[in-house]
Amino acid sequence: MTFANVGTLGVQPGRRDEVVEILTRPSSVLAENGCLSYEVGVSDEYPDTVFVSELWVSADAHAASLQLESVKESIAAAMPLLSGEFGGFRFDVVGSPLR
Amino acid sequence: MTFANVGTLGVQPGRRDEVVEILTRPSSVLAENGCLSYEVGVSDEYPDTVFVSELWVSADAHAASLQLESVKESIAAAMPLLSGEFGGFRFDVVGSPLR
Numbered sequence: 001m002t003f004a005n006v007g008t009l010g011v012q013p014g015r016r017d018e019v020v021e022i023l024t025r026p027s028s029v030l031a032e033n034g035c036l037s038y039e040v041g042v043s044d045e046y047p048d049t050v051f052v053s054e055l056w057v058s059a060d061a062h063a064a065s066l067q068l069e070s071v072k073e074s075i076a077a078a079m080p081l082l083s084g085e086f087g088g089f090r091f092d093v094v095g096s097p098l099r
Numbered sequence: 100m101t102f103a104n105v106g107t108l109g110v111q112p113g114r115r116d117e118v119v120e121i122l123t124r125p126s127s128v129l130a131e132n133g134c135l136s137y138e139v140g141v142s143d144e145y146p147d148t149v150f151v152s153e154l155w156v157s158a159d160a161h162a163a164s165l166q167l168e169s170v171k172e173s174i175a176a177a178m179p180l181l182s183g184e185f186g187g188f189r190f191d192v193v194g195s196p197l198r
Contacts, residue, residue, distance in 0.1 A: 004140055004152050006105040008188060024194030031197055037136070038197050039154065041103055041190035051190035053103050053152055055138065089107060089186075091140035091150035095123030098130055098137050 003059040007088025009050045015081040019050045022078045029070045034061030102158040106187025108149045114180040118149045121177045128169045133160030
């Protein structure tokens with residue numbers, strides 16, 4: 001079942017664009033491991049937050065991705081730039097009016 | 100700029116599946132008005148919540164969609180089934196590691 005993970009990452013003041021750069025580095029590994037969509041964004045309203053909205057082929061594929069070497073490297077690179085504030089939610093996709 | 104709207108809709112106890120049914124009714128109008136993706140979901144952990152994750156060609160397209168007749172009808176149909184608790188966030192997409 002398609003799985004959605006959407007979240008907010010608080011960043012240290014002024015470090016937002018560095019975090020965006022890390023998260024948007026081209027990666028074929030993600031698609032190869034079941035990532036269907038991985039959108040990274042920002043909002044003028046919250047300058048110290050990075051947003052992500054992901055779709056995966058399953059919750060298991062998402063969980064397994066956190067153990068991929070390249071993903072662990074990204075997390076390690078971003079971690080010192082984050083404030084420690086995280087938000088968001090996860091859900092199982094059950095449909096779409098577009099399909 | 101691609102715009103993301105992700106949110107949670109609290110529902111009256113036991114009415115979740117009815118809200119899902121309303122939100123997932125096939126609609127060509129959404130795509131015709133700039134909707135790129137509209138995923139509706141649920142989570143075992145939060146049985147009285149419906150989740151949505153949407154992508155639009157722009158924030159304006161999303162805002163304008165709320166005035167479409169079919170969207171207003173869906174909102175009117177779902178409203179009595181909702182608890183009034185809403186969550187989520189909106190952001191401008193700036194990239195993806197998949198592209």
